[in-house]
Amino acid sequence: MKQVTILVPHGGMMGSIEMPRQVFSEVNAYLESTGKPPLFRIQMAGLAAQVPVNNDRYLVNTDAQLKDIKQTDLIIIPALEADMDKYLAKNSEFIPWMVKQYKGGAEIASLCVGAFLLASTGLLTGRRCTTHWRAVNVFKRMFPEIELVEDKIITDERGIYSSGGGLSFVNLLLYLVEKFAGQAPFIFCSKFFQVDMDRKAQSPFIIFNGQKDHEDESIRKAQEFIEKNIHQRITVDQLANMLALGKRNLERRFKKATSNTVGEYTQRVKIEAAKASLVSSRYNVNEVMYSVGYTSTKAFRTTFKRITGLSPVQYRAKYNWEQVAGHIMKEN
Known part of the structure; x- marks a missing residue:
């Protein structure tokens, strides 16, 4: 039997604490219904017998305290509240235990922004991970030595796993x-929890707000x-002249402040505007393309798909509310 330890950290998010318990419990129930023994022994473990979560709205009664667990097979790290510095400090005692x-x-799996606690162990250095797209800039600033693949739903790095937002x-x-359990329990759970396992990227869901949490006023301009x-x-030359900066100096400072080159940032801003137009307007794709400064249909479609994972037509069909509502009405 495999020991699954679900961490209950201070400031943890209740949904990402309870859902792993439900999933692995359903696997056990499924196996028992087919005449097989349960596979997982599931424990919710914290630094105390009771742990406040979700900004102290709930109190979780843990099954065990961390100091009493000498060995486990799989560790689940749930998402944390947004104040990372505060909650990483409050949960620092988990770090040496996880490393050991x-x-x-x-094996260790982080859920959403639980990646911050996992990254604090140092075990991700030189490896890839993902996290919620909204936390990408903060993560890059705090852990520059880790390769963050922000578009991925799942990463698997030799027994260390992470998930997107x-x-x-x-x-x-x-x-x-x-x-751990095989294909039959996997198929059962995907149907039971109604999860689309074909979804591989969180790119279509990313909303690019830019990175302005820095002190470089010229770059902000x-x-x-x-x-x-x-x-x-x-x-770049145009911006450098406008700001009275050297081209190389501008590019260096821009990358440092925003984690994007000038070209990357410009593309992300233009595609974000195009996404908004496709969702909220009736402009055709070419009209949207021209409105955000593209003149080449091929360049626009290629860049749009690279950033969102979908073509402009696919994106509109998926997220334009008029089209979605019309489709629903036809089905009903």
């Missing part, structure tokens, strides 16, 4: 079910200029 368990053969952590849980002039073709 991993070196002893345990929101409810995509359920995809990771089912991925682990298939790995460059960002604002780009965002206010999406219909124009903006060059």
Whole structure:
């Protein structure tokens, strides 16, 4: 029987604590219904017998305290509240325990922004991970040595796993079910929890707000200029002249402040505006393309798909409310 330890950290998010318990419990129930013994021994473990979560709205009664668990096979790290510095400090006692368990053969999975606690162990250095797209800039600033793949739903790095934002952590849980329990329990759980396992990326869900949480006023002015002039073709030389900066100095400072090159940032801003137009307007794709400063249909479609994972037509069909509502009405 495999020991699954679901951490209950201070400031943990209740949904990502309870859902793993439900998923692995359903696997056990399914196996028992087919005449097989349960596979998982599930424990919710914290630093105390009772742990406040969800901004102290709930109190979780743990099954065990961390100090009493000498060995486990799989560790689940749930998402944390947004104040990462505060909650990483409050949960620092988990870190040496996780490192010891991993070196002893345990595997570790972080759910959503639980990646911050996992990254704090140092076990992700030189490896890839993902997290919620909204936390990407903060994560890059705090853990520059880790390769963050922000578009992925799941990463699997030699026994260390991570999941993207929101409810995509359920995809990771089912991925682990298939790995440890096999295909039949995996298929049962995907149907029971109604999870689309074909979804591989969180790119279509990303809302690009830019990275302005920095102190470089010149770069902030460059960002604002780009965002206010999406219909124009903006060059690095143009921005450098406007700000009275050298080209290389501008590019270096821009990358440091925003985690994007000037070109990348400009593309992200333009595509974000195009996404909004496709969702809220009746402009055709070419009209949307011209409105955000593209003149090449091929370049626009290629960039749009690279950033969102969908073509402009697919994106509109999926997220334009008029089209979605019309489809629903036809079905009913």
